[in-house]
Amino acid sequence: MEIVVQKYGGSSVANAERIRHVAGRVIKEKRKGRHVVVVVSALGDTTDELIELAHQITLKPSDREMDMLLSTGEQVSVALLAMAIQEQGEKAVSFTGPQIGILTDPFHTKARILGMDTTRIHKALRAGNIVVVAGFQGKTKSGEITTLGRGGSDLTAVALAKSLKARHCEIYTDVDGVYTADPRIVADARKIDVISYEEILEMASLGAKVMHNRSVEVGKKFNVPIYVRNSRHFKEGTLITKESKQMEDVTVRGVALTEDEAKITLFRVPDRPGIAATLFKRLADAKVNIDMIIQNKTETKTTDISFTVYKEELRKALEVVKEAARDLKAGNMTCDENIAKISIVGIGMRSHSGIASKMFGALARKKINIDMISTSEIKISCVVDGKKGRLAAQTIHKEFGLDKAKR
């Protein structure tokens, strides 16, 4: 019999009523004649409440004990969901991560799954059970309880789908799927029906967070089809899958706007080998993440270097750059927090030309000046004036017909 893995997030199981609703959905899937394995997160705000409890005791809880504490959240969820399924007349059995041998490395609070033993799950499925598995958790070889960090329950679900050779993995959230743009910014954004792993990875890195990248990467690595769906209704959602010829017909899959970066420019940096390396090594050592980098040679012996950092790391970045500027005998430094980055993503770019010029042209017609440009194989990003970010997103969304096409 085919196996389907479903995963429900914390908001989908926030109270008894929603848990009953999820139980009903799961049973519906089972009655299609499939084996169902359900992964659940902790109820609603449980994880935050547990963290708050820990912080009442100490501001620096040890990672090992934090995992011991947080893993209880999912254990409560699986017991309650199993009860709800039984109450509605189907057989169900719940398991913790350690119980089904989800083996991880020993890095508490951010462990990586090394493997799992599906014997117990297969046995329970054969006995006619819906199997309910606690997401987000595992154990080390020596029996320590670990958690998988942010997006951990998605990761559990995708890894289970892979190990169980499931037909696919369904990730239930409170949105309908992945959109061509953020609907709060672009009113006529449309839900995307099918998207490739590569595209969603780029879009997630641009701030369009539906799923955590780690889970998509696991899905990509093992070719697990992932459906992102809304747990409140039965619409189709978005299928994340490997790219196909057909997908390339669409040049631009989506548009993303990020407004959380700032641009730093360091002028008149001596133009010698190794100078840029020194600057960015120092920033890396200070754990400052760099996004875009542009270097313009201006005069004969110096160059200007611009780059963007996340606003929350700006203060730290400025300290490092100021010191580096002195040591490197560079000129003055400017900082612009009022920028926006507008990006288009699509695997079709590989085989279609003229996408960049079409994007630049559309911006030009709206008199939006482009400050920085960066491209990858399936992405083009432009930094523009922060006040014009939303207009840029709307303009480009329309330019590539994302408001119209059935996708």
Place this chain on the structure above:
Amino acid sequence: MEIVVQKYGGSSVANAERIRHVAGRVIKEKRKGRHVVVVVSALGDTTDELIELAHQITLKPSDREMDMLLSTGEQVSVALLAMAIQEQGEKAVSFTGPQIGILTDPFHTKARILGMDTTRIHKALRAGNIVVVAGFQGKTKSGEITTLGRGGSDLTAVALAKSLKARHCEIYTDVDGVYTADPRIVADARKIDVISYEEILEMASLGAKVMHNRSVEVGKKFNVPIYVRNSRHFKEGTLITKESKQMEDVTVRGVALTEDEAKITLFRVPDRPGIAATLFKRLADAKVNIDMIIQNKTETKTTDISFTVYKEELRKALEVVKEAARDLKAGNMTCDENIAKISIVGIGMRSHSGIASKMFGALARKKINIDMISTSEIKISCVVDGKKGRLAAQTIHKEFGLDKAKR
């Protein structure tokens, strides 16, 4: 190095402040140069809250899923206590019951401990840790999570003390120890310093609940000295241990009053072999617990049978007895809910005579009529008028000098 096992109940770890307090006590014990293993219950009302959550889903949760749910309570406690100990500068590590291999039978919600593997605990202790263990829980041979039922954390502690060959087991509660009588009834009741397993088992069965009998029985079986102490201060508490010659000097260890029983009398029961057996078999089949039984032969061919049952089972008992009376062709039936049972307990009774007459004499002087009498080797119980129960308890407590003696 000597090992000490301490157990703290839910009220002792009800909030962050109390958890910190417990951490301080545990560290104090460790700094005496001992290895410390601490068993904790779920925080405050957590267990009740989890039960309430389950009942929002279903009124008949399966026992397996209930264990899955309830065992999270203790897991939260051990993580938080370990954090609090670390915060105060000592090494600590927490374990769930399954993690340290507390092996039980498969009877969910009331499992019995079959054994445990102390390897991990010994290793953690040798590494300088205070070991914090989740009470109340274990796992079956096939890896199912089980709970031990009422008083389960005490049981974990006593069983651990036995397996670890601990110096003793300390049970921390919110009372100072075991008393010669309930201080709310007998104002000059005194704390008992030392009491035998047998005596406390009798007293517990008489309603003087400090510890659950299952834990005392395990302590008795494996000769684990158990201290009952108050977690709020450092007074000595009560030591529960095997009986010694010295203990026999005290004839009466304590006085217990129970007011939760009712008396049923069935008159003119045909005096033939097997009649009483039939009656009590039927009551047993209906799961009615019988405490005292008295049979008085009154006329030539019939007998009167009186017995006491718990008030909460009275209605059920009366139905059974009414039907049996008809079948056995007995006479009428009376029921008295207004009774009290006053009992004295002490291993010294074995070697001292005249204890019973002293008890009866004291009651007589206060004009308290005795309705029923029952005795065991170390206990004498009398049923009296319910309105005179408290007076009887006070009278007997004084008669045996329990208000004075240092014990």
